[in-house]
Amino acid sequence: MELVKNMSSPKKKSPARQGFKAQEYIVYPAHGVGQIVAIEEQEVAGLKLELFVIHFEKDKMHVKVPVAKAISIGMRKLSETDFVDRALKVLQGRARIKRTMWSRRAQEYDAKINSGDLISIAEVVRDLFRADNQPEQSYSERQLYEAALDRMAREIAVVNKISETEAVRAIEINLAKSPKRSAKTDAEGDSDIDIDIDGEDSENVAA
Template identity: 50%
Template sequence: MSVKKRAQKNKSKAAEKISKKKVVKKNMVKKASTKKASQKRAAPKKAAPKKTSSKKAVPKKAAPRKAAPKKAAPKKTSSKKAVPKKAAPKKATPNKTATKKIIKKKESPKNSSEKRNVAKKEEFLPEQYVVYPSHGIGQILLIEKKEIAGQMLTMYVIEFEKEKMTLRVPIEKTKEIGVRKISTKNQLKDVFEILTGKAKIRRTMWSRRAQEYETKINSGDIKLLTEVVRDLFRSDSQPEQSYSERQLYEAARERLSREVAVIEKTDEQKAIEKMETILNNSNVRNEELSTEN
């Protein structure tokens, strides 16, 4: 019995030792957990003064930032003072305008010289004969300047002796109107060749043909004028012209004969005789050719 009791005692002692060890471990775990918890709690407590210190430090650091705009004030004033320096190129703008004006002044003589050259090419001299499309041969009496509607205009004073009329034509509008110089002797040869040709009469209504003849007469072109004279001419052997045909023929013949007389420096009547002899000879020749064919 004693052995059993001893064994039981030993077992109980071993159980007590195990329970004590468990209790000790539990206590150790509890202490460790309390230490960790205390550290965790202590960490924010220590962090709190850091945060407060940082909060307090912010206004301390902010103080020089506030002082910075005070120091920046003179910089702003310096920028305001620098405005006139930027305004310096504004002062330079009149120099640019001056250069533009100088360029215009330099360009103006070139333009004026070009205009003079053009004017010289188009100019007619006093006592010179010219052809005005709707009136025929005229003579320039003089070149005068007149103020019309606030503008100074240089004009040709042209006299038409047969029509007893004088016209004032601005120099700038001579091309537009169609005023031209007298034809040359070489051009007169072409005129005589057209007169020797065969008449070309279109088979259309007379009213339409009459309009075409009038436009040719008033065109100012000596070749078209010659065509009208050739087409409306009638020889003694040919049938007579109508009244309207005769009027158009005489108007065209007078225009052409005046220009021929001025070119050859002869009388107008002599020029008409020369033209009609050419027309008569050409008609005889054309009739002979037609009979042969």
């Protein structure tokens, strides 16, 4: 049984709600960049509730989010251009990989991707990137890398008003500036040590 049911004629409102307004592009943690196409008033369990109707063009879907809960679930405005520049700079840094079980690392990467935070997503792209002369990614690594790359490219494209292809190219250019990693440090171990992929160990970290 549906909890939210459409009223016969939903109201579309233009005033801002929680700092957001209709037609604005936003970032929703679980899906990335979307557009608020309407703010509707609907009936839920006999009570009237305002909802953001968010359209995700690439995924061809709509999500309805209660206006009152938008902030608490992590919905946010697009990053400013200077923050996008900071995220691109992250890609130029040394990749950091915990030499722990892959399943554990995969969960951490997935959490970063779905955090909605552009810097955290950039860290996943940086850490899972492999140049042509480096060992290939495993299937699961590739999936996470592509998910992070897609989320990052979508936001950069909307913020900088460029195509997603151009955004991916900008990401690749910055990744190319990162220190070269060695095959030796790509090998997985089972100790819980944060390492710089170029071979310089950092302090032990108790995860």
